[in-house]
Amino acid sequence: xxxxxxxxxxxxxxxxxxxxxxxxxxxxxxxxxxxxxxxxxxxxxxxxxxxxxxxxxxxxxxxxxxxxxxxxxxxxxxxxxxxxxxxxxxxxxxxxxxxxxxxxxxxxxxxxxxxxxxxxxxxxxxxxxxxxxxxxxxxxxxxxxxxxxxxxxxxxxxxxxxxxxxxxxxxxxxxxxxxxxxxxxxxxxxxxxxxxxxxxxxxxxxxxxxxxxxxxxxxxxxxxxxxxxxxxxxxxxxxxxxxxxxxxxxxxxxxxxxxxxxxxxxxxxxxxxxxxxxxxxxxxxxxxxxxxxxxxxxxxxxxxxxxxxxxxxxxxxxxxxxxxxxxxxxxxxxxxxxxxxxxxxxxxxxxxxxxxxxxxxxxx
Amino acid sequence: xxxxxxxxxxxxxxxxxxxxxxxxxxxxxxxxxxxxxxxxxxxxxxxxxxxxxxxxxxxxxxxxxxxxxxxxxxxxxxxxxxxxxxxxxxxxxxxxxxxxxxxxxxxxxxxxxxxxxxxxxxxxxxxxxxxxxxxxxxxxxxxxxxxxxxxxxxxxxxxxxxxxxxxxxxxxxxxxxxxxxxxxxxxxxxxxxxxxxxxxxxxxxxxxxxxxxxxxxxxxxxxxxxxxxxxxxxxxxxxxxxxxxxxxxxxxxxxxxxxxxxxxxxxxxxxxxxxxxxxxxxxxxxxxxxxxxxxxxxxxxxxx
Numbered sequence: 001x002x003x004x005x006x007x008x009x010x011x012x013x014x015x016x017x018x019x020x021x022x023x024x025x026x027x028x029x030x031x032x033x034x035x036x037x038x039x040x041x042x043x044x045x046x047x048x049x050x051x052x053x054x055x056x057x058x059x060x061x062x063x064x065x066x067x068x069x070x071x072x073x074x075x076x077x078x079x080x081x082x083x084x085x086x087x088x089x090x091x092x093x094x095x096x097x098x099x100x101x102x103x104x105x106x107x108x109x110x111x112x113x114x115x116x117x118x119x120x121x122x123x124x125x126x127x128x129x130x131x132x133x134x135x136x137x138x139x140x141x142x143x144x145x146x147x148x149x150x151x152x153x154x155x156x157x158x159x160x161x162x163x164x165x166x167x168x169x170x171x172x173x174x175x176x177x178x179x180x181x182x183x184x185x186x187x188x189x190x191x192x193x194x195x196x197x198x199x200x201x202x203x204x205x206x207x208x209x210x211x212x213x214x215x216x217x218x219x220x221x222x223x224x225x226x227x228x229x230x231x232x233x234x235x236x237x238x239x240x241x242x243x244x245x246x247x248x249x250x251x252x253x254x255x256x257x258x259x260x261x262x263x264x265x266x267x268x269x270x271x272x273x274x275x276x277x278x279x280x281x282x283x284x285x286x287x288x289x290x291x292x293x294x295x296x297x298x299x300x301x302x303x304x305x306x307x308x309x310x311x312x313x314x315x316x317x318x319x320x321x322x323x324x325x326x327x328x329x330x331x332x333x334x335x336x337x338x339x340x341x342x343x344x345x346x347x348x349x350x351x352x353x354x355x356x357x358x359x360x361x362x363x364x
Numbered sequence: 365x366x367x368x369x370x371x372x373x374x375x376x377x378x379x380x381x382x383x384x385x386x387x388x389x390x391x392x393x394x395x396x397x398x399x400x401x402x403x404x405x406x407x408x409x410x411x412x413x414x415x416x417x418x419x420x421x422x423x424x425x426x427x428x429x430x431x432x433x434x435x436x437x438x439x440x441x442x443x444x445x446x447x448x449x450x451x452x453x454x455x456x457x458x459x460x461x462x463x464x465x466x467x468x469x470x471x472x473x474x475x476x477x478x479x480x481x482x483x484x485x486x487x488x489x490x491x492x493x494x495x496x497x498x499x500x501x502x503x504x505x506x507x508x509x510x511x512x513x514x515x516x517x518x519x520x521x522x523x524x525x526x527x528x529x530x531x532x533x534x535x536x537x538x539x540x541x542x543x544x545x546x547x548x549x550x551x552x553x554x555x556x557x558x559x560x561x562x563x564x565x566x567x568x569x570x571x572x573x574x575x576x577x578x579x580x581x582x583x584x585x586x587x588x589x590x591x592x593x594x595x596x597x598x599x600x601x602x603x604x605x606x607x608x609x610x611x612x613x614x615x616x617x618x619x620x621x622x623x624x625x626x627x628x629x630x631x632x633x634x635x636x637x638x639x640x641x642x643x644x645x646x647x648x649x650x651x652x653x654x655x656x657x658x659x660x661x662x663x664x665x666x667x668x
Contacts, residue, residue, distance in 0.1 A: 066464050130652065137399070137463075138655045141603040144596075145644035145651075152644070156637035255592075259401075259471050266468040309483030316476035320454055323469045327461035 009195045015338040017191040020277045021184045024050065027281070028180040040176050046284040047179035048240045050277055051186040053261050053268075055233025057276035058190045059226045060265065062199055064206035065135060067227075068258055069127075069143030070234045072150035073120040075253035077235025078242035079154060079161055080116030082170050085109065085243075090169040097159020109173040109243060117236040124231020125224065132223040135209075147258065154250040166249040174244035182240045186233050190273055198225045206271075267322050269329025274336040279329065283315070290314050369507040371629055377513040379621025380520035381575055383614045385598025386605065387527070388571035390613035393602060394544025395564045396459060398466045402474035404595030405481075406446055406569055410576035411586045412481055413442045414492060439577060440570045446477075447569025448562055455565075456558075481588050489587040492580050516578050523574060524614060527567070531610070536563050544608055604650050606657025616658060620647075 024047070031043045056070045083091075083098060084107045091103050107115070131142045154161045161167070174182075193199045202222040205212040213219060242248045261280075268279020296305030306314075326332060385403065392400050414435075454473055458466050501508040531537035539560045542550040551557055572591075579590055598613075601620050605612030623646060627639050635642075650658070 066467070130648070134651055134655050137603055137607060138651045138657075141600055142648050142651050145600065145647040148596075148644040149641045149648075152638055152641040259475075263468050263472060266464055270464060307483075309479055312479035313476050313483070316472045316479065319472040320469055320476070323461070323465050323472070324454070324457045327458060327465045329465075 009200075013191075013195055013335070013337065016274060016335045017187050019336045019338070020187050020274060023281075024180060024183055024187075024277070028176055031176055042284075042288055044174060044176050044179045044244055046280060047176070047183040048174070048237055048244060049261065049264065049284065050183035050280045051179070051240060052234055052237035052257075053265050053276045053280045054183070054186040054190045054273065055230045055237055056261060056265055057230075057270070057273060058193055058233060059223075059230035061271050061273070061276065062194065062202045062206065062226050063223050064271070065223070066140045066262070067143040068140060068262070069147040069150075070230065071253045071255075071258040071261070072147040073124055073231040073234040074238035074241065074257065075150055075154055075250060076123050077116045077120040077238030078248045078253065079167070079238075080119045080235070081112045081239040081242050082167050082248050084112040084115060085171055086167070086169045094162055094167060094169070095160060097157075109171065113236065113239045113243075116239045117232045120235020120238065121228050121232030124235075125228040128224045128227035128231070132220050132227060135219075147254070151250055151254050161250065164250060166247045168247050170242050170246045170248065172243060172246040174240045179240055179244065182236060186236065187273065187277065189229065189233060190276075193226065193229055194273060198222050202226055263319055267319055267329055269331035269333050271328075271333040272331050272335045275329050275331040275333065278331060278336075282330070283319070286318055287311070287315055366507040369504065370509065371625060373504075373507070373509045373513050373517070375622040375625040376618070377516045377621075378625055379618035380516050381578060381594055381617075382597050382601055382621045383617030384520060384523065384571050384575050384578075385594045386601035386613035386617040387524075387610060388568040388575075389595075389598050390602045390605070390607070390610050391540070391544070391564045391568045391571075394608045394610065395540065395547060395561050396455070396466075397463055398455060398458075398470060399463070399599065399602075400568070401467060401471040401595070401599075402450060402477060403568070403572055403598070404591030404593075405474040405477040406443060406572035407576045407579070407591030407594060408481060408588055409446055409477055410439055410443045410573040411492070411580050411590060412485055412588075413439060413576075414580065415485070415490070415586060436577065439573045443569040443571075443573025443576065444566040445569070447565040447572065451562055451565040456561075459557075478588060485586075485588065487588055489585040491584060492586050493584065512578075512581055516582070519574070519578070523571070530567075536560070540564055541610075544610065600644075600647055604647060604657055606654075606660035609657065609659045612657055612659030 027043060028047075031040055035043065052070070052074060055073075056067065059065070059070070060067055083095070083102045084105050086094070087106055088104050091098060095103075127146055131139065131146065134142050155164045157163070194203075199222075201212065201217040202219070202225075204215070205217050205219040205222060209219065238253065241252075260283075264279040264283045265276055266279070267283060268277070269275025290306070290311040294306045294308060294311050322330065385407075389400055389403055392398055450473055454469060455466070458469055461469075500511055502511045502514065503509075504514070529537075531541050536559075539550065539555045540563060542553070543555055543557075543560045543564075547557075550560075575591075575594060579594070580586065583590070597620055598617065601616040602613045604619070605614070605616030620643065624639065624643050627642050628636065631639060631642070654660070
């Protein structure tokens, strides 16, 4: 990548994923050492969210295009793994419409994880071929339309997906460590993509579309690559989720999850990998804390508890307040890093409009 | 003939609701590039406002029992008020933020409103008996059409005409249209930003309450989630119509209503559950054909 005197991109930035994974590992170790069973489940769910939001970041953060569709890839991954791992006996009853090859398959979790994630990636590639031609708000709406299409299909294609009823019998394998592994893998892949030629070119296109195109960046192609990778990562998150709950249902992968994960991304700071991870960890922590307070905490002699329903209201208010005071998200687009030059590839603090930053041009 | 008429009325009445919703979203988008995801919750809030001040499980309609000439202005006022308050408290501070931040903030605001309603009224839908005699059918050229459908369509046309007059003939309206076209330029020419943005929020909120009145009469229930589907379609319609174009939003709203009614009628039976998949595929196709929207204003062209 670098033929100049500068240290390589890898050397400049590698501390970011190391710090992030280290932080997540610390949470995992603490949970393993001290946490209760229930707390373990909360942490597992958080790790799955990290994988999902980092997957979304791979596309949204690098391209600057908000996508409402990534929950769809999560859905595809989750159902893909359900098709591959539910025992054939159960599938005959639950999903009679499956093709014989799928109906007789009973793969191990890891094999299924890889295949189902790749499947989500392939679908993302196919959809991306069409959708990546669009940009800006038209692109966002098109991804939302895609999500609606996926949801309609999975909710109504009864013999293959079980319709709106839940598909049960998925082996439960996702625990704290496996979900941590998934989150860490997502961070590594997102990081490697971010410093790759394609990732840098895409970010150049995000900050200065015309200048980047004039310098030979094919924005359509780079977006398609990012969309495919992020689709596969979200698919992986879906697989982890399916094997965490043991049950899948199309509505689990619709608007609710779309909005909460987008919120986490934007609150963290949508143009940095650190922002994606921090957003998830922080909001999950606040939600958990409020949940605890709703149940009641002992203060001195009495218990203090919030009335039911306050938790959701409070989380909304917290998000609004954070965004009011830090419109660029908590990290403002900067990465956690050991070196001083944290905004090494031109992540702009202002998020928008400051396209004249000298570092924004793709380096060749 | 009667069947055609029936379909036409269905399409128009479904389209009216989408058109009103799209207009509400387009007005705000025009002046401050905000896609207001809280719009659906404004609708739900207005529906539940008819139950005030009772919080009982069995709905005791209080405001809803007012005679119509009082009820309509009260509900419109509540919608406009809620919308304006949210502008003052929340969105005013975010005017310079990027669109993603505003979008997520509006979503968070909607989430708060939703959960406030949930806390007071629980998630179980409640029966509202609002103007139930309106669902009696009337006969128009041989087709039996619920009176409400006719009223919905007529009301929508009246609202649209009133709005057109407002936008064309009044100072406010002209300012608002100028702002929607090119906000920076409008400000330079003396349009006051605060005033015009507040007016846009007010009108948008009032439109949300119109939808609330229609939906409550049509379905006879108050459900916390009732605004969401309308808001989503309206949002899509706004983009298809061309963001910033008010008449584009209205036409696209009617278009989506029409397409979904037609598909419902003409799709083969086994494909009918997948209707929404077809509708949204059409949306994607329309965006690919005209990424700037069907009726994009000139100002929406990107400049280098």
